[in-house]
Amino acid sequence: MCPIQASANPPCLRLLLIALLAGGCSSPADPDPDPVQSLPALREVSNFPVGIAFQAGRIQASAYNSIARGVFSSLTAEYEMKMRHLSAGPGVYTWDNADALVEFARSNDMQVHGHALVWHESTPSWVENFTGTDEAFETQIRQYITDVVGRYGDAIISWDVVNEAFENNTGLLRQSVFRRRMGSDYLARLFRYAREADPDVLLFYNDYATPWDAAKRGAMFSMIDDFQNRGIPIDGIGLQMHVTYDFPSIDAIGAVMDSVAARGLLVHVSELDVRVNPAGDLTSLTEARSQAQKARINDIVTAFVSLPADRQFAITLWGLRDPDSWLIDFWGNPEWPLLYDEAFRPKPAYEGFLEAL
Numbered sequence: 001m002c003p004i005q006a007s008a009n010p011p012c013l014r015l016l017l018i019a020l021l022a023g024g025c026s027s028p029a030d031p032d033p034d035p036v037q038s039l040p041a042l043r044e045v046s047n048f049p050v051g052i053a054f055q056a057g058r059i060q061a062s063a064y065n066s067i068a069r070g071v072f073s074s075l076t077a078e079y080e081m082k083m084r085h086l087s088a089g090p091g092v093y094t095w096d097n098a099d100a101l102v103e104f105a106r107s108n109d110m111q112v113h114g115h116a117l118v119w120h121e122s123t124p125s126w127v128e129n130f131t132g133t134d135e136a137f138e139t140q141i142r143q144y145i146t147d148v149v150g151r152y153g154d155a156i157i158s159w160d161v162v163n164e165a166f167e168n169n170t171g172l173l174r175q176s177v178f179r180r181r182m183g184s185d186y187l188a189r190l191f192r193y194a195r196e197a198d199p200d201v202l203l204f205y206n207d208y209a210t211p212w213d214a215a216k217r218g219a220m221f222s223m224i225d226d227f228q229n230r231g232i233p234i235d236g237i238g239l240q241m242h243v244t245y246d247f248p249s250i251d252a253i254g255a256v257m258d259s260v261a262a263r264g265l266l267v268h269v270s271e272l273d274v275r276v277n278p279a280g281d282l283t284s285l286t287e288a289r290s291q292a293q294k295a296r297i298n299d300i301v302t303a304f305v306s307l308p309a310d311r312q313f314a315i316t317l318w319g320l321r322d323p324d325s326w327l328i329d330f331w332g333n334p335e336w337p338l339l340y341d342e343a344f345r346p347k348p349a350y351e352g353f354l355e356a357l
Ligand code: 9MR
Pocket: 078, 079, 082, 122, 163, 240, 271, 326
């Protein structure tokens, strides 16, 4: 084998990340070579953390493992830190996968972004069908936040406290079980509980579509302004960034980033992927569309790096290889939305990222 990206000694990485396209350092005797690449690792050349959404099951898969730790400097659990996966009952936890991801990150000098304490789409049945009083419900949710944030302490530097609380197009609070049980000010109380659980951890609100959904964007900024007026803790905003190669405009994306930064909050481009086949007209990735994707990644990273340095939290890619993306099942079209192709080779989009740094 040709193990690369041993990030214990990052300066070596650029030298070690060689010649993927040329076949790397595989030998005839090596049936399963680790991927290597000729391009610099993002973690080596970026002034801010570059993250990857990762799954615990891939820690043992050598190609995923070596690229994740060699190229990226931040890790988000793609699903293992959501409530449905962590808790099967009040006070009942399954930590194995989350622990494994945190340990993988720790041993490879990656920071961990916690995702997500409260999300209406990943609610376990004991929460969804809670039979006690509203007060008892809130006590349990508070305890959950205390337990999960408390377990990881400094090993997780930031949490999405709430994910996707506002409806599309109206900006109204979703009628989730949390909203129904805890009332219209529930977001503020969740953030307070997270702060009580850890005075230092960075607290984020995370959502999608804010560059183009004016109602949702307005609701999010009203929440931020309200929190800041009332002294409710919030440190940053996750802009998910599930976009396409031609929508929305980079001006719209940059404007949301700027508005977040102007409020003194950190900007996390938290779930970046770029669809190239939204209309379903492609059966394979064309050079033209691949170049359009490269340009779009370049534009987004350029907008991010033009923010004041102390507002740049991180950019996180929502998956490693194209065939792993959630977008394929979700939209039902062939898709190539990420920085690596099916053979773990960096795409032009990867170069688009590099060229913006
Ligand atoms: O990509 C994630 C997929 O693997 C999970 O099955 C799914 C449910 O947990 O969540 C996906 O990630 C979502 C993220 O957590 C929040 N924003 C939307 C993402 C795509 O659905």
